[in-house]
Amino acid sequence: MGRNSLFRIYKDAINPKNCRFCEQALVEDRKKKPKTKRVGPFSCWHMGEKATEIVFVGKNTWVSKKQETDYKLVNGKFRDVTPEDVFSRDDNKYFNFIRDIVDKTSGRGSVCVTNLAKCKVTDDDESYVDLTANKYYGNCIAKVFSEEIAGLNPRYVVLFTNMYFNEYLEKLLFGRKSCEDIGKRRTITVTRGKENRTYPWLVRKYKNGNKEMYMLVTRHPQRAWRKELKSEIVKWTQNPERIHY
């Protein structure tokens, strides 16, 4: 799917419909907290020129209300970037984490980076204060994220969102006919020297004839053992049905 169709999904889904729900929800939030405001809709970092092999998904934007206008927006709302735009910067740990994975897997030309929710609710103009309640995620996941993934048609989707949004995700097939979870445990143990840590690790397989899509839900790389987590994700793309226990 080319960038134009991706942005068409955004325009169709968000401008007339979904963010109207965000605005309605915000009216309710403002009754309790008058300073509450919305940043966005704002999400996509579409990076590759080739067909998308892997999509990385975060919760929502880190852009502050004040920064909102500094970003170059495409179609009035969304940012389109090349891999060089973000992967050449050493100051962004999140994109460096993704870069290191794609360099060992899909390559830089076939990656898309996006977020579950396209808006962020905050009460602070200057910083990343995230007050986005689950009702916003519910709307965005069902009406935008689901279409986005169906349209991109990747082989792998990696969510850095922990298990917080499973109740919304498990209702979706992303245009496929069926899905099943791989393995029963929803965690993985990573090891560093003599120490172990347990990270969330849910693998779901979506089927549609011969074309399969695999989804991995794990934790955000921030404050994680980055090297170990990266290595597990790379191994997972090599064998997404590997059972972890």
Ligand SMILES: [Zn+2]
């Ligand atoms: Zn919205």
